[in-house]
Amino acid sequence: MNQLSVGWERCAWEAAPDTPMSRRERAAARGTYLASIPPAISGMDFDIASDVAAEAEDALLEISRFDAELAAALPRADGELAPLAVVLLRTESASSSQIEGVTAGAKALAIATLNESSGQNARMVAANVEAMQKAIDLADDLSTASILAAHQALMHDQAYALPGRLRDGQVWIGGGPTPHTETFVPPRWERVPALMDDLVAFCRRTDVPVLTQVSLAHAQFETIHPFNDGNGRTGRTLVHAMLRRSGVTRRLTVPVSAGLLTNTDAYFTALGSYRAGDPAPIITQFSRASFAAVGNGRRLVSDLNAVYAKWQQDLTSRRGSAARRLLPHLLSQPAVTVKYIQEHLAVSQPAAQRAVDQLVDAGILRQISTGKRDRAWIARDVIAALDDFATRAGRRS
Incomplete structure (x- = not known):
């Protein structure tokens, strides 16, 4: 043996x-x-x-x-x-x-x-x-x-x-x-x-x-x-x-x-x-x-770099704004709430909500839930890149 x-x-x-x-x-x-x-x-x-x-x-x-x-x-x-x-x-x-x-x-x-x-x-x-x-x-x-x-x-x-x-x-x-x-x-x-x-x-x-x-x-x-x-x-x-x-x-x-x-x-x-x-x-x-x-x-990092470059062009808010500071976070956490933004950017609730509104207007975020208490937003471009990664790996999404 x-x-x-x-x-x-x-x-x-x-x-x-x-x-x-x-x-x-x-x-x-x-x-x-x-x-x-x-x-x-x-x-x-x-x-x-x-x-x-x-x-x-x-x-x-x-x-x-x-x-x-x-x-x-x-x-x-x-x-x-x-x-x-x-x-x-x-x-x-x-x-x-x-x-x-x-x-x-x-x-x-x-x-x-x-x-x-x-x-x-x-x-x-x-x-x-x-x-x-x-x-x-x-x-x-x-x-x-x-x-x-x-x-x-x-x-x-x-x-x-x-x-x-x-x-x-x-x-x-x-x-x-x-x-x-x-x-x-x-x-x-x-x-x-x-x-x-x-x-x-x-x-x-x-x-x-x-x-x-x-x-x-x-x-x-x-x-x-x-x-x-x-x-x-x-x-x-x-x-x-x-x-x-x-x-x-x-x-x-x-x-x-x-x-x-x-x-x-x-x-x-x-x-x-x-x-x-x-x-x-x-x-x-x-x-x-x-x-x-x-x-x-x-391939994934190339796709995410392309997503980020597009975001930088599409977002019109000023440099240093909460909306722009949130962009890197969205690459690693593409679903967010106002509370999440407050905690991770150390901003007030109105500032966090303003960032969400600006990102929605730019087509970067989309709301995925209803009601004022359980609203969340998703960065669809990141989700698409991650699901493409999964498809290439042979994993169902």
């Missing part, structure tokens, strides 16, 4: 009598099932083919170049980093959620970010944004605790997932009522704490090429499946924490999940190959996803 291949152990199982299932499923659920035993990888050596390793290094250089070249690609808001950092964080979070079948368009996500009325999927994606940011903020302190913090942010309102806690029971991948016939059965919950400590130790190594290390760490995380739910999304936050920790990215969240969306079947197949002992496919998938993400990200 390859040293990277998962092992297996037989475990006892008894389905609850009231578990809804067919006679065929109940017959298959009798007796023991096989749970995986992932190997410890913290001290493992990996023999990666030279062409796979070279492609990974090329992809890593492209990520680093993208991070550097776009640091000042869009106008700044309040002296902070260009809003592209927020834009890419949200697009990556939305793409990561879409891999798990959770879809929210740019408009719904922008509204959810305001804590306004929004659908469940949009709220879930908004939580993924928070989890992604939490993981990146904790990159220098990469530990089981920081991974738990990211999971807490992601699943905070879903009690069944035990937010911020490792699972305390068996899970399986495939959707059936018992683990006996599923696609993959992760390890028993008792093994999870030690496996997570081993994974963190691997993540902290400095002798493994970065993108190879990131790819293998992600695959190992998904194999351990340490949570009741939210494993895929939390595992992809680990990718960005590691890229930030290694110094490859300093400013941006490169939308690697959007790259993975171009071929999700290949991504899931590569995870299966990793569990069978072959790490090359998952490294290749991350390399190709990185190239796709950078290309798509460059």
